Amino acid sequence: MSVTIDLSGKTALVMGVANARSLGWAIAEQLLKAGCHVGFSYQGERLKGELDKLTKDWPRTWTQQADATSEEDMDALFARVGQEFGRLDVLVHSIAYAPRAAMDGRFIDTTPDDWNTALSVSAYSLVAAARRAEPLMSRGASIVSLTYHASQQVVPKYNVMGVAKAALEAATRYLAADLGDREIRVNTISAGPMRTIAARSIPNFIGLYDKGARNAAFGRNATSEEVGKLALFLLSDLGTGVTGQTVYVDAGLSIMTVKEEQ
Numbered sequence: 001m002s003v004t005i006d007l008s009g010k011t012a013l014v015m016g017v018a019n020a021r022s023l024g025w026a027i028a029e030q031l032l033k034a035g036c037h038v039g040f041s042y043q044g045e046r047l048k049g050e051l052d053k054l055t056k057d058w059p060r061t062w063t064q065q066a067d068a069t070s071e072e073d074m075d076a077l078f079a080r081v082g083q084e085f086g087r088l089d090v091l092v093h094s095i096a097y098a099p100r101a102a103m104d105g106r107f108i109d110t111t112p113d114d115w116n117t118a119l120s121v122s123a124y125s126l127v128a129a130a131r132r133a134e135p136l137m138s139r140g141a142s143i144v145s146l147t148y149h150a151s152q153q154v155v156p157k158y159n160v161m162g163v164a165k166a167a168l169e170a171a172t173r174y175l176a177a178d179l180g181d182r183e184i185r186v187n188t189i190s191a192g193p194m195r196t197i198a199a200r201s202i203p204n205f206i207g208l209y210d211k212g213a214r215n216a217a218f219g220r221n222a223t224s225e226e227v228g229k230l231a232l233f234l235l236s237d238l239g240t241g242v243t244g245q246t247v248y249v250d251a252g253l254s255i256m257t258v259k260e261e262q
């Protein structure tokens, strides 16, 4: 049996594409190929050129600057979604940030400012986006974000970002409950390590990446394309009935302790 996912006539907002390696772009590509109309938000003007290049072959796309921690930017972004689409079927949140200083040292030394920044950018912004998306969404709409296993187990140097991901996963469940009466679904994808710009800011990320490849059940890391395909499932009608979940796509890394050397 072959299943074709057709999202023609559907509308999506993807928040957080920095370049072609971004997980947000891996998801957007799947949405675009399925026929979805996609708008993009980016944090800083320096990223606009990159997004313009990525979207040039997709004529019905649009972009708008929005810092996810700015109330004004978020209001303007969702007003634009309303103007462009009149409704929203899909929301992709692919945003995270923690100050480097909070990841260089010990978790115990996290400052209040660094805590607030990491939690605000990486977790609260999902709540802020979902609240603005809700009036534009109807039955069957779907929201996904991106998380990482450091929410569940200690990953050295991940520090406050692990706490922010735990908050994101809990927020996913509370949002799913709030929006459940209209069957608007909210899920988060727990991706294995991927070489992106955000990953580069994690101290010793390459060591983590190489170790992931050795220890995963598949003997390799998951790919960003695999993240995109899982997102497409969760964002389409194939995923009806799934909400409030943290769904892993990590080539079987999180299930292992340490793999025996073969």
Ligand code: NAP
Pocket (backbone or CB within 6 Å): 016, 017, 018, 019, 021, 022, 023, 024, 042, 043, 044, 047, 066, 067, 068, 069, 093, 094, 095, 096, 097, 121, 146, 147, 148, 190, 191, 192, 193, 194, 195, 196, 197, 198, 199
């Ligand atoms: P990425 O390409 O660097 O994407 C992160 C995006 O977040 C960037 O576009 C960044 O914009 C944006 N961002 C940061 N602060 C923002 C703010 N205040 N307002 C709006 N946008 C903001 O890296 P990525 O790895 O694809 O990250 C996407 C998501 O995947 C994140 O939630 C990340 O934690 C998650 N994830 C990544 C991995 C991995 O190994 N890469 C694994 C699991 C989960 P700027 O470039 O302007 O800062």
